[in-house]
Amino acid sequence: MNLLELGWIFLTDPLNLSLSLGSILMALLVLWWSRNSGLSVAKRVFLIYAHIAFLIVPVALFAYASGCALPASDCTVKTALYAMPFILAGVITTAGVLGYFVMPRLYRRRMGARALRGPLARFVAQQADKHGLRAPSLHVIDSAVPQAFSFSSFKPAIFISAGMLDILSANEVKAVLLHELGHLAHRSSLLKFSATLAHAVSPVAKFASMHHALDREECEADRFATTIQGTHRHLESARRKVEGFLAFSE
Numbered sequence: 001m002n003l004l005e006l007g008w009i010f011l012t013d014p015l016n017l018s019l020s021l022g023s024i025l026m027a028l029l030v031l032w033w034s035r036n037s038g039l040s041v042a043k044r045v046f047l048i049y050a051h052i053a054f055l056i057v058p059v060a061l062f063a064y065a066s067g068c069a070l071p072a073s074d075c076t077v078k079t080a081l082y083a084m085p086f087i088l089a090g091v092i093t094t095a096g097v098l099g100y101f102v103m104p105r106l107y108r109r110r111m112g113a114r115a116l117r118g119p120l121a122r123f124v125a126q127q128a129d130k131h132g133l134r135a136p137s138l139h140v141i142d143s144a145v146p147q148a149f150s151f152s153s154f155k156p157a158i159f160i161s162a163g164m165l166d167i168l169s170a171n172e173v174k175a176v177l178l179h180e181l182g183h184l185a186h187r188s189s190l191l192k193f194s195a196t197l198a199h200a201v202s203p204v205a206k207f208a209s210m211h212h213a214l215d216r217e218e219c220e221a222d223r224f225a226t227t228i229q230g231t232h233r234h235l236e237s238a239r240r241k242v243e244g245f246l247a248f249s250e
């Protein structure tokens with residue numbers, strides 16, 4: 001049986017057809033939604049992961065259905081039940097690998113990020129070295145909204161917006177960069193990433209407990225920054241300024 005015939009068999013099954021079309025529709029919907037620049041960075045990243053996951057569903061379904069169409073395979077309800085967790089795991093893993101390693105690169109391009117050199121980059125490199133961390137690259141994103149975030153995949157990277165650099169003093173910027181370095185030290189971007197991915201797979205997946213874990217990660221990152229600076233002052237004033245900006249712009 002060739003691929004075309006397998007495809008025909010797959011698509012003439014109403015369940016396969018409706019699931020695939022529904023999934024593709026959802027993928028397009030979340031992609032369109034993720035382009036809304038009014039959303040927070042976290043929401044946009046989440047929507048992009050969701051997009052990837054929705055796109056993989058029809059492929060996984062087709063692979064499974066085609067497996068059943070092969071003469072040698074025994075496609076009973078039992079094997080279908082056994083196969084489901086593996087298919088799901090496959091979908092999650094593929095979305096995960098794609099998301100975790102491709103996202104930072106995609107993000108750099110989408111957000112029009114450029115590498116930041118000079119004293120701030122040297123500061124980050126020095127602090128990373130001092131704490132036995134791989135020095136992350138530092139990028140400025142072209143956005144007036146004050147925001148900062150980090151990724152710790154193959155190449156750790158910290159992103160800070162032009163808006164953030166505009167409203168903060170030098171010490172406050174350093175506090176923010178140290179907070180992000182704290183995240184890289186605790187690899188919390190992996191946790192954030194997992195939470196995001198879980199949300200993509202199941203919108204109700206232990207929502208509360210994940211938020212709890214993320215709160216703890218924020219505290220750890222704060223502690224990393226305030227211990228190095230020897231004061232809470234800069235981090236707190238940075239947070240006040242950002243909150244002030246967001247309150248004003250809403």
Ligand SMILES: [Zn+2]
Nearest residue numbers: 179183218221
């Ligand atoms: Zn944080």
